Amino acid sequence: RKEVEQDPGPFNVPEGATVAFNCTYSNSASQSFFWYRQDCRKEPKLLMSVYSSGNEDGRFTAQLNRASQYISLLIRDSKLSDSATYLCVASNTGNQFYFGTGTSLTVIP
Amino acid sequence: NAGVTQTPKFQVLKTGQSMTLQCAQDMNHEYMSWYRQDPGMGLRLIHYSVGAGITDQGEVPNGYNVSRSTTEDFPLRLLSAAPSQTSVYFCASNPSASGSYTQYFGPGTRLTVL
Numbered sequence: 606r607k608e609v610e611q612d613p614g615p616f617n618v619p620e621g622a623t624v625a626f627n628c629t630y631s632n633s634a635s636q637s638f639f640w641y642r643q644d645c646r647k648e649p650k651l652l653m654s655v656y657s658s659g660n661e662d663g664r665f666t667a668q669l670n671r672a673s674q675y676i677s678l679l680i681r682d683s684k685l686s687d688s689a690t691y692l693c694v695a696s697n698t699g700n701q702f703y704f705g706t707g708t709s710l711t712v713i714p
Numbered sequence: 715n716a717g718v719t720q721t722p723k724f725q726v727l728k729t730g731q732s733m734t735l736q737c738a739q740d741m742n743h744e745y746m747s748w749y750r751q752d753p754g755m756g757l758r759l760i761h762y763s764v765g766a767g768i769t770d771q772g773e774v775p776n777g778y779n780v781s782r783s784t785t786e787d788f789p790l791r792l793l794s795a796a797p798s799q800t801s802v803y804f805c806a807s808n809p810s811a812s813g814s815y816t817q818y819f820g821p822g823t824r825l826t827v828l
């Protein structure tokens with residue numbers, strides 16, 4: 606079983622829509638969680654860290670549910686520039702980061 | 715700061731050849747790591763280092779060697795290239811070995827093994 610699992614999509618949504626991605630992790634000892642964004646043929650870049658209390662950055666909201674071992678990302682008012690692959694990441698205490706396979710998002714005009 | 719740099723950007727090898735992928739960072743980060751990214755598999759950790767002189771294996775270490783003689787450099791060596799090693803390779807660095815900080819990625823090396 607993979608450490609981190611994501612629905613690969615693709616998600617095709619119109620501009621202005623709200624879209625949500627979920628991700629589950631298998632290791633209950635995972636300590637830190639992140640969402641990364643990856644544009645086609647580019648390196649991943651941090652979108653936001655995920656805190657236990659949930660956190661928001663503009664149109665993006667991340668949530669963590671430790672009891673159910675899942676992480677979510679909500680994007681409101683989608684823009685064309687949000688089209689990318691979104692990677693869920695969990696980190697354990699052993700200095701290892703585990704990436705999901707990514708969820709592909711295309712925002713349509 | 716240049717951040718994390720990787721060379722080469724593209725490489726084609728024949729089966730059995732060896733080569734070294736270079737990675738350097740100028741942010742004085744303790745933690746550095748190598749990943750490979752394959753379609754449908756996501757990024758998988760090959761090797762990582764929590765400081766100069768210290769390396770450890772990740773999820774898919776077979777066929778690769780690393781060393782960390784300085785804080786700045788973390789080269790990845792392919793000992794005898796195989797077609798299964800065709801992939802995109804990313805190097806990343808992190809300010810701390812704790813795993814709680816974001817990682818900064820290099821631009822990647824696209825490797826094809828024929």
